[in-house]
Amino acid sequence: MDNLANKEFNPLKLENQLCFTIYAASRLMTRQYQPYLDQLGITYPQYLVFLVLWEKDGIGVNEIGCKLYLNTNTLTPLLKRMEQLSFIKRTKCCQDERKVRIYLSEKGKNLKEEAKNIPLEMAKSLNCSVEKAMCLKNELEILINQMLK
Amino acid sequence: MDNLANKEFNPLKLENQLCFTIYAASRLMTRQYQPYLDQLGITYPQYLVFLVLWEKDGIGVNEIGCKLYLNTNTLTPLLKRMEQLSFIKRTKCCQDERKVRIYLSEKGKNLKEEAKNIPLEMAKSLNCSVEKAMCLKNELEILINQMLK
């Protein structure tokens, strides 16, 4: 980039921060989803929990946390709210009384059908092809894997 | 990608979500900064405010908000905490009594020196060259600009 070649690179400039760009993109992305999620009556983190449960129902709190990189101190209250809204059911596991299994209710299962068009509508509104999105996703995953080390 | 060509693409799979990857990257990035910011006694959003103020001191709440895409209902409490920690001073503007100008204190100015190595140390710990980071940043900015429309 001309930027790097010609002028001195100032590492403390906001415009040179990858971290801020990711932070801003994340918040704006949540905002972008909101009108769609409002229709379903759920929040963005709740949507992520649904994505996990729609793939695999009846898993534990910790397993959800592993997939979303969230700890139980975040998930427990979140799941309780989802239970309040009768999207899920939290049940103690018989074999291991410590574990709490999370099961989708009918209402929670039915939401999948209503949500199924959201990703492609989002891609459209972002003017981003699936290929381009997956490419960007892969680059970010390299970063994520570095941070998980 | 083989992925796209060979199997059916399931848009509701967590692993196919760009949005989740950005969300995860953002939280992990904040976590990655934390040991460095802890040493300075500041949080990540406060660090972003510092980046803005180190570039231009004495600006209004709204101007900070424009740069960080944050509204006053987030910034006002955040700035009050920063004032409590005596990093900044909030002063009513003479010409326009509605405006509150934010000025760095000596303590706030001195922090810049202590922070100056953070970006490059982060890049190192992320195993990410400046060029690669700026490239990824540019791609994310295209997305951001779409979302700001």
Next chain:
DNA sequence: TTAATTTGCATCGCAAGCGACATAAATAAG
């Protein structure tokens, strides 16, 4: 000049996130 509108900041309430810590069940060590 007076009234209506806009602008800049703030307050309130709520949902995340997360560090620090608590608790009970399961497991391992003695």
Next chain:
DNA sequence: CTTATTTATGTCGCTTGCGATGCAAATTAA
């Protein structure tokens, strides 16, 4: 068998983020 440790989840307190709303100063319209 009893004690120590680990595991799975939960509570508490704090900072963000943000929608809805409030409010006073500034600006515009009438």
